[in-house]
Structure formats: C-alpha cells, structure tokens
Amino acid sequence: MILVTGATGHLGAAVLHTLLQRTAPQHLAALVRDPAKATAWHTRGVHIRVGSYTDPASLDSAMQGIDTVLLISGGGDDDGLQQHQNVIDAARKAGVRRVAYTSRALQDPASLANELMVRHFQTEHYLQASGLGYILFRNILYMDTLPLFTGPTVLETGISLPAGQGKVAYALRSEMGEAIANVLLENTGGNHTYHFTGSEAYSFHDVAAALTQASGKPVAYTDVESSVLAARMRERGVPAVAIQRTIGFLTDIKHDQEAMVSPNLEAALGRRPTGLLEGVKQLYQL
Template identity: 70%
Template structure:
C-alpha cells in the first residue's frame, strides 16, 4: 500500500494520476483534508483517509497497513515544519517501511535568501535522523509558476523582474509527479536523494524569447531593481509577506540557486523532459 499525503493538491494529483495508470487502485491510499475534493479518487478505487498534518490521530489511522508514504511538503504556514515532523513521527510509529519526501533542488541551502525553503532541509534532516528508510525528491522550481512570475499581460508589458541573469532548470510539475510515481512503484527505498530538474537551464531572457517565438509578439526582459519591484507589488495591494517571499524566490534565482541541471528526471521518465519552448506554448495557451 502506498499513501500519498496532500493528495488533492497539484503535485499529489500528478503523482496519483501516474500511480493509477500503473498499479491497482487497491494499492493506493490518499490523505486529504476535504473528502469531497477526493470524490474522483474514491470513484477510481483509491482508499480515502480524511485528516491533516496537525491531527496526529488521523495520521496514525491513515498509515495502518501502509508500506510507503509520500509526504508532500506543506504550504507556507509557520507551523508547516512541525506538521512535517508529525508525519515522520506517525510513519515511524506505524512501522512504515519507506518514507518519501518532496524537497527542493537548490544549490546551497546555507546561502538561501528565501528562508521559507530552509524547512525542506530541516525536514530532510529529521527524516534522516528518524531511522526510517527514505527517498528524497529534490525538485526544481516548477515551470508551471512562470505565468505567476511574468503576470497575465506579459505579451503586452514584457517581463520586469529582479532576477538578473539568473537561470532556472525548470521542469513541469506533471513530469515531476510522473517520475516520483515511477520511483515509488519500482525504485528501492535505499536512502537515496533524487535531483529532478529539466534538461537545460533558462534565464528570463530565454523565457521572453520563447514567448516571442510562440506568440509572434515582441516580448522583452528587463531586469528590475528589487526595491522598485517591491514597491510596485505593494502598490497593487500585495501583502507584505507575499512581497518578501516573491523577492526571496527571485533573488535566489539571481544568485544561481535554481540553475543546476541533473539528468535524473530524464532517466526516471525514460525521455527528455519538456523544454521551455513547448512548455511556454502549453502554459500560456499559445
């Protein structure tokens, strides 16, 4: 039995999509906050457990009879790190044989500006200290976030971000979910760390060029100053916490944190991951 937490979120949905194609639904379980959102999974034969990372009793119930648990990292809440610890503790108590975790592919955790990312490596350390056999998936920034960074009117306004010439080895979330599912089904639980990235890294100049080619419009990238960018976000009414987190992501990109390329996603997929040109066409409906 494989239990997927956060099963109705974007990544959880992608993982289960592949799992349902490649194994019997009777082997699959899902931990969800809202059972109504999991109606489709239930209809396909997946066992549904209602609960959350704060409810230790629900975690322990969900893990009974489970061999592998995929802990999909929580959101931006302050209590997310403790929630991760709760899942690890419940898995150990239930005698789970393999704990997998969705972490982040970043060059140097010790020099991150975006402190939100630090909890991934704290969670990794907690898992490693637990004594549980584990698999860690260090995932690069999703290509799917590009429209959020560039804004809905990017074809008219171009791209102005404080990311300098920083590069990102973007990969599609759906392909990361597929690769994670492949490892859960066929890979050994041998305390391995996978680095899942695209086959190439791209700057925002490359993103602008891809948008230009796909749309036929002249899209440019102009690096912005962080203070100016922050002021513009504040003027639009973006909450201060969201402003700082966005700046953190972009500054880390500028500093090369997301630039490293690994062949492991391609190896697990058995094909080259979707590149920027095709990804942009899909994500921007071009």
C-alpha cells in the same frame, strides 16, 4: 500500499494519476483533509484516508497498513516544519517502511535568500534521523510558476523582474509527478536522493525569447531592482509576507540557486523532459 499526502493538490494528483496507470487502486491510498474533494479518487478505487498534518491522531489512523508514504511538502504556514515532523512521527509509529519527501533542488541551502526554503532541508534531516527508509525528491522550481512571475499582461508589457542573469532548470509539475510515481513503484532498497530538474537551465531572457517565438509578439526582459518590484506589489495590495517571499525567490534565482541540471528526471521519465518553448506554449496557451 502507498499513501499519497496532499492528494487533492496539483502535484499529488499528478502522482496518483501515474500510479493508477501502473498499479491496481487497492494498493493506493490518498490522505485528504476534505473527503468531498476526493470523490474522483474514491470512484477509481483509491482508499481515502482523512487527516491533516496538524492533527497527529488523524495521521496515526491514516498510516495503518501503509508501506510507503509520499510526504508532499506543505505550504507556508509558520508551523510547516512541525507539520512535516508530525507526518514522519506517525509513519514511524505505524511501522511504515519508508517515507518519500518532496524537497527542493537548490545549489547552496546555507545561503538562501528565501528563508521559507530552509524548512525543506530541516525536514530532510529529521527524516534521515528518524530511522525510516527514505527517498528525497529534490525538485526544481516548477515551470508552471512562470505565468505567476511574468503576470497576465506579459505579451503586452514584457517581463520586469529582479532576477539578473540567473537561470532556472524549470520542469513541468506534471512530469515531476509522473517521475515520482515511477520511482515509488520501483522495488530498489536503500535510501535515495533524486534531483528532478529540466535538461537545461534558462534565464528570463530565454523565457522572453520563448514567449516571443511562441506568440509572434516581441517580448523583452528587463532586470529591475528588488525595490521596484516590491513597490509595484504594494500598489496592488499584495501582503508584505508575499512580497518578501517573492523577492526571496527571485533573489535566489539571480544567484543561480535554481540553475542545477541533473539527468535524474529524464532517467525516471524514460524521455527528455519538456523544454522551455513547448512548456511556454502549454502554460500560456499559445
């Protein structure tokens, strides 16, 4: 049986959607904090396990009878690493065969500006040392985040970000979920690491060009200093920690941390991942 954590989130839902297309629901379980939010999965026959990354006792119970756990990384909580370790510890105690973890595809973890990303690699190391079988899904930045970076008025104001000429091999979250599910259903033994990226890396100049082509309106990208973006975010009342993380993301993009291109996603999907232009049309409803 496969247990999918974070099953009511975007990525977890995408994984379960594909799993249900390819295997019987009695082989699937969903870990959720609030069962009321998982009624759609329950109705389709998925076993619902109630638990939280912060509650080891609930995790111990949720792991019973599970063969494979998909640990979807948590949010930005200060104790995020401990939460991941709690899941891995519970899996080991319950005799789970393998744990798959959704990590990040970054070029050089030792030189990251966004310190929040470091915990992904700390989690990887903890899992590798646990003695459990493991699968590491190192995922690139979701293409779905582009509207968050560009803002709701991008077609009128253009893109102004401190990302330089840096590139990202964006991929759609839904396609990553589909690929993860496909890999989980394979019966290959051993430990594996997959880098799930798009087939091409794009700068924000490329994003602006795609928006221009899709909308018919001229959209330009302007590279600005980090201090300019930080000041704009403060004016909008954005919390300091959110500003720091956003600047960290964009600094890493500027340094090409997200520019890795791998064939792994295309192989797991069995088709070429959605490119930037088609992705922009979907995400911006153009």
